[in-house]
Amino acid sequence: MVRKTVEISGTVNCPCGSGKIYGLCCSKKEFKYTKDGKGRIYKEDKIDKKTFEAIKSANKHFKFVFGRNPQNHDLVFIDQYFFSNEDFDDSFMEALKAVDVAPSVAYATRKTGRIVTENNITKIPDTELAEWDAAIDDYYEKFERGENPFEGNSPFSREMLEVWSDLLQDLYATICHLGRFLEKLPRRRIPSEDIFLQYYFVARSLDTLRSVYRIFMSRYSDDVLSLIRSLYENFLRILFLRHHPGKAPDFFAITGVQVGTHEFAKFKNGKPDRRIIIEKATGKKFEGHISNRQMASSSDFSIDVEFYDHFYPYLSNFSHLTLDPNLEYFSMDLGFRLHKKDNPFLALQFVSVVNALTLDELSLIVHANKLTKRDLRYMAMRLRNRLLELDTLSDRDDPWPPLLQLTLDRVKLVGTRGPS
Numbered sequence: 543m544v545r546k547t548v549e550i551s552g553t554v555n556c557p558c559g560s561g562k563i564y565g566l567c568c569s570k571k572e573f574k575y576t577k578d579g580k581g582r583i584y585k586e587d588k589i590d591k592k593t594f595e596a597i598k599s600a601n602k603h604f605k606f607v608f609g610r611n612p613q614n615h616d617l618v619f620i621d622q623y624f625f626s627n628e629d630f631d632d633s634f635m636e637a638l639k640a641v642d643v644a645p646s647v648a649y650a651t652r653k654t655g656r657i658v659t660e661n662n663i664t665k666i667p668d669t670e671l672a673e674w675d676a677a678i679d680d681y682y683e684k685f686e687r688g689e690n691p692f693e694g695n696s697p698f699s700r701e702m703l704e705v706w707s708d709l710l711q712d713l714y715a716t717i718c719h720l721g722r723f724l725e726k727l728p729r730r731r732i733p734s735e736d737i738f739l740q741y742y743f744v745a746r747s748l749d750t751l752r753s754v755y756r757i758f759m760s761r762y763s764d765d766v767l768s769l770i771r772s773l774y775e776n777f778l779r780i781l782f783l784r785h786h787p788g789k790a791p792d793f794f795a796i797t798g799v800q801v802g803t804h805e806f807a808k809f810k811n812g813k814p815d816r817r818i819i820i821e822k823a824t825g826k827k828f829e830g831h832i833s834n835r836q837m838a839s840s841s842d843f844s845i846d847v848e849f850y851d852h853f854y855p856y857l858s859n860f861s862h863l864t865l866d867p868n869l870e871y872f873s874m875d876l877g878f879r880l881h882k883k884d885n886p887f888l889a890l891q892f893v894s895v896v897n898a899l900t901l902d903e904l905s906l907i908v909h910a911n912k913l914t915k916r917d918l919r920y921m922a923m924r925l926r927n928r929l930l931e932l933d934t935l936s937d938r939d940d941p942w943p944p945l946l947q948l949t950l951d952r953v954k955l956v957g958t959r960g961p962s
Contacts, residue, residue, distance in 0.1 A: 546579065547577060549574050549575065549576050551565075552564050552565025552566075552569055557575050558575075558667035558668065558670070559669050560667070567668065568668070571666075571667070572665045573585055573588075574586055574587075597618065600618045601618060604618055607620060635651075645681070645692075646678050646681040646682065649680075649691050649692065650677035650678050650681065653677040653680070656670065702936070705932050706887055706890060708928055709890050709894050709925075709928055709929075710890060712925055713894070715921060715924075716921060717748065717751050717752060719917060720744055722914070724741060724744060726911060733909060734790070735787075735791060736784075736789075737787075737907070740779075740784070740904075743776040744900075746776055747773050747776045747777075747900065751773065754770070754893055758890065765860065766886075766893070767892070768861045773900070774853065776900070777896055777899050777903065778834050778838055780903050781838075782836075782837035782840050784903065784907065791828060792819075792832060793832075795819040795821065795829075796819065796830065802822075804820060804821050804822060804828070805819070805820055806818065806830060817829070817830050818830050834850065835851075845948070845952055846952070849949070849951075849952045852945045853892075853945060856945055857892075891929065891932070894925050894928065894929055895925075897921075898956050899956065901921050902922040902957060904918050919957065922956050923956065926953050926957060929950070929953045930950070930953065
């Protein structure tokens with residue numbers, strides 16, 4: 543579709559917002575402001591061959607996805623449904639850094655959303671050039687004051703951000719510790735059922751942690767909280783089996799229902815009674831359901847039940863079809879958000895908490911050798927101390943919300959081993 547437009551009069555105010563008339567402002571630029579028959583204003587510019595080919599390719603991609611050509615109000619570059627503005631901003635800044643662009647230019651680009659060069663300066667309105675110049679000046683003013691211009695207005699102090707960075711490195715270290723723990727399982731001697739299951743749940747946690755780490759290192763999403771729930775469930779099973787090794791056969795019985803060696807008992811009306819599992823070959827009965835809360839209650843620390851009552855439902859909100867309290871996927875001004883702005887800091891704190899609890903619990907397994915126990919305790923205490931350091935660096939005047947306070951209280955017990 544070709545839009546019929548004419549260039550605006552040189553005597554009207556320039557649409558760029560400078561306050562000047564168009565004839566004394568942007569009319570001498572390499573673009574022009576036009577209007578259609580309904581008085582709507584457009585900024586028209588010639589595009590080079592590379593840009594033309596990029597748009598042509600985008601139109602072809604659009605047709606592949608939707609089976610039609612883009613219409614007037616369609617977005618041609620549909621990859622934005624996959625990448626948020628923050629994703630693009632981070633990638634673009636990395637590209638600028640790779641080609642040694644001056645930091646002041648990189649800062650101005652991030653602040654204004656545009657980049658000014660000798661090749662495009664005549665294509666940019668004076669008002670936008672003024673914003674660019676002000677951003678350059680802002681960079682040098684911050685630099686002269688000894689500030690890091692790229693830090694922005696973070697709600698966290700530099701010291702807190704350093705601890706977050708340390709926790710991310712500790713996530714990597716935890717993966718290494720769990721890998722070494724699994725390697726130390728004797729391969730020639732089959733362990734008891736409870737020990738086997740504890741190692742099995744560690745193996746599942748290791749696989750999940752690798753996924754969590756990749757998410758933190760690439761494009762973070764709050765979906766990682768669903769994975770943290772899985773890690774916490776594995777911790778509860780390890781905890782429960784240490785206190786109740788005789789219940790290991792019940793876990794195998796649950797799996798037996800899936801493979802056909804076991805079945806649920808039945809009520810008189812023929813419906814399955816999921817509380818009881820029966821081994822088909824022997825008729826032996828097993829407990830069919832061990833709740834997560836029941837596992838938490840087997841802990842040495844009474845706080846673990848209260849912690850579970852707050853922590854597990856919170857994580858479950860990200861796994862089940864529920865409304866988040868703040869309706870973060872919707873805005874009254876913008877409608878449904880294509881990209882919810884996720885905050886990785888709380889998730890990094892929570893995965894560190896679960897890792898600390900798991901490592902502390904594994905250090906108590908009798909089957910592990912002395913050096914392995916030492917390594918596990920060391921890593922658990924390292925995580926504990928980092929998390930407690932965050933609390934000391936916080937300048938909050940009001941008390942922590944119940945979940946965060948419980949998290950803090952539970953972490954303090956890591957390494958103490960005794961009952962609360």
